[in-house]
Amino acid sequence: MPLSDRYLTICRDPDSEEVLARDGDLEAHSILQRAGFVPVHRLHETYHRAPIGLPRDEETGLATEAVARLRAAGYHVDCDADFDTSHRPLRWQVLGASVAHLAERIRQATSTGEAAEILTELTAPCDGILDAVGHILIAAAEFHDGLGTDSAPYTARRLRYLAEENLRVIHTDLVHTRNDLADQHAPHPGRTECTQEVPAGERERSAVCACPPPPRALPVPPPPVAGGPRR
Incomplete structure (x- = not known):
């Protein structure tokens, strides 16, 4: 997993005043949505925002909870001072x-x-x-x-x-x-459990089990030669 996927920012946008969370992988996005954020899908990125119409103090509480959950999951979160917290909630299996x-x-x-x-x-x-x-x-x-x-x-x-x-x-x-x-009522031919037993009629003295050999890959044909007039 790229290290960049373990890094997020949660900040209040200076122009729109929206609380926005950017970056992170799918697990981080799941944590954000469980904390109350709403995903926004654009052509070149996916980010998350606080729900529309929340009072400012509720937005701060939502963002602070998201920071706590993400850091508890091992993510590095760069956030506004209002959202910073040392709280680390327990992680439950979803x-x-x-x-x-x-x-x-x-x-x-x-x-x-x-x-x-x-x-x-x-x-x-x-x-x-x-x-x-x-x-x-x-x-x-x-x-x-x-x-x-x-x-x-x-x-x-x-x-x-x-x-x-x-x-x-x-x-x-x-x-x-x-x-x-x-x-x-059939075994899967590609997932048969190995018994580590060699049948009595096995010809190869080096065999250690009865498993069939892996399928042989067919050789890849060379690319066609481009035709053209000979000099």
Whole structure:
């Protein structure tokens, strides 16, 4: 990871008076957003700002909390004096980390049964992850039903569409994938566990296991010779 990604600035812009956070990697951006900052995506950069309409003292508190969380995570933060703090809050494992762990388990799976078991955590009909995401989307839609702003009805409809249409397509496809894997009962040919045993009929005396040799890379053909008239 480049050292520049471990460095951020959180300052009040002298022209706009906005509290802005710049630089950092995706983990830093996640910390900023959990502290209350709003991401702003531009053509050449992504930065974060305090929410619109906050009183100045709340902006200061939000920025100070962000500085504390970032420094607790090992980031170097250059900030205004008003935002500086020696507080270092404890770091808790975020919910997304436990879900992302399923990806690592799939990468380590050695059989179709193992992969199917992991995908079941996503597709289970009552308490699977996708089912929970659907409940969250519907709850967010219900929240917007009574919000009273001009855009709230549209947002509520959009959230329900995501839950009832887009998420349903993803869920259906993953269920078929999970069921297909569950029916195969086969080891993954590229991830077979090594038994460290040599079969009796092995011809090579130097062999230490029964694993097949790695696939041989085909030679790359030379680039074509440019045609042209001979002198």
